[in-house]
Amino acid sequence: ELKETLTNEGYVLSEKVHQINLEQKDLITKEYVITKNVTNIAPHCEIHVQKRDRDTLEDLSGVTFQLTAKEDIYSLDGRNTLLYKKGDAVSMDISENGYYVTDELGEIHISGLPLGKYELKEVQELEGYVKNNKVYDIDLSYDHTDKIIYSKELDVLNKKTATEISKVDATNEKELEGAKLSLRDEEGNVVEEWTSTKDVHIIRGLVSGKKYILHEDLAPLGYATASDVTFTVNEDGSVTKVKMKDEITKVDISKVDATTGKEIEGAKLTLKDKETGEVVESWTSVKEPHRIEGLTVSKTYVLHEDLAPAGYNVASDVEFTISDTGEVQKVVMKDEAKLVVKTGDDTDYKSLSALLIASGLLIAAVICKIKRGKDE
Missing domain, CATH: 2.60.40.10 (Immunoglobulins)
Structure with a gap:
């Protein structure tokens, strides 16, 4: 049996075992020559990465990847030389520390790799893109065939945030x-x-x-x-x-008694846009403030009393401007009570005369009693 135990670097040791039979055929032949052709292959690995936008399929240049050994990688020439330890960065051509950057076409070409298992991961994404945390397992191990080129194609898509x-x-x-x-x-x-x-x-x-x-x-x-x-x-x-x-603007409009400050019912009120004169809303006051929502910020409005409640004078118009806030804004209109003036004399003269006569008699009686006392 003839078996290869060592070959040149970069080549794969031949696994073929050659059977050699040196059997004498006759008594004349002195030299027996057996020829065996032994061939070796020098396979290598290639990795091709295409980086694109997931939605537009636009090529993305400037994205950085790193290639590392997934396991210990040895030479296959019979020397069993340790080429890369597990986790080592694998650099080819101008790469340093296993870093590769996509070109203007969004591509990375890595060639000349020894057979083995690798890991490729994205380490620096483009601004505005979501980082791709996936680790790509690349198995380019020797498959014991005569294949020369082992290759892996990766189409990596990134999405924007x-x-x-x-x-x-x-x-x-x-x-x-x-x-x-x-x-x-x-x-x-x-x-x-x-x-x-x-x-x-x-x-x-x-x-x-x-x-x-x-x-x-x-x-x-x-x-x-x-x-x-x-x-x-x-x-x-x-x-x-x-x-x-x-927040929608909110205004609480109160119609109150000018003296007590309490809400007054029954006043007919109208709110108008000061600039256009357009009526925004009309209502009759009740015991609670009247709320209006959605008035325009920085616009001025006029609160007008169309009819005052019984016993009150009509109040003057109240102007107010809506502030830029979502807090409740308060507007108060005060009504003055009317003054009651008596124009006639309704005195009860009969009762008053009787009271005066009775008072006179009482006074006379008192005087007489005092005089009698003096005489005694």
Whole structure:
């Protein structure tokens, strides 16, 4: 039996065992020659990575991957030389520490690798994309055939971060239309501006782990401007959900007695837009303040009393401007009670005369008693 035990570096030791039979055939032949052709192969591995946007399939350049040995990798030339230990970075060509960066076509080509098992992982994603934490197992082990090239093709798709921004009514949580919004980064740079609709606004490509500020530039009519909302984009790839709530403006209008400050019933009141004169609402006062919601911020209104309750004078108009707040704003209109003036004399003269006569007789009796006492 003829068996190869060592071959050149880069080649695979032949596993074939050659049977050689040196049997004498006759008494004349002095030399028996047996020829055996032994061939060796020098296989190598190639890894090709294609990096693309998951949604647009756009090629992504500048993404960094690292290649490491999944297990100890030895030479197959019979020397059993340890080429890479498990976990070692594997660098080919101009790569350092096993790092490879996608080119302008979004590709990485790694060739000339020895046969073995490898791991490839993404270590630096592009800004605005979700980090791909998947570790790709690449098995390019010798399969004991005459194959020369072992290759692995990887099509790696990345998705951009997704942020859902809702502009809602603080009371019913329904989406509000007409709010002018802007998104800024921590440095104050405007990232995007838009006007809210009935649907959630989606922004893709914000940087994971980075803080952003949602600002309301102009609230919808009838609503107060909301405070800024600061949020951080999720790093786990899940959708970042941001909600900004707008409070509707609220005004409580009280019709009160100017003296007691208590609510007065029965006054007929009207609220008008000062600028246009348009009637906003009319009502009759009750024992509680009358609430009106949805008045426009910074607009001036006129409260007018059409008819005062019985016993009160009609009050002067009250002007007020709506403040930019979701707190309840209070407006008070005071009514003065009418003065009661008597125009006739309803004195009971008969009773008064009788009272005077009785008083006179009593006084006379007292005088007589005093005089009699003096005489005695």
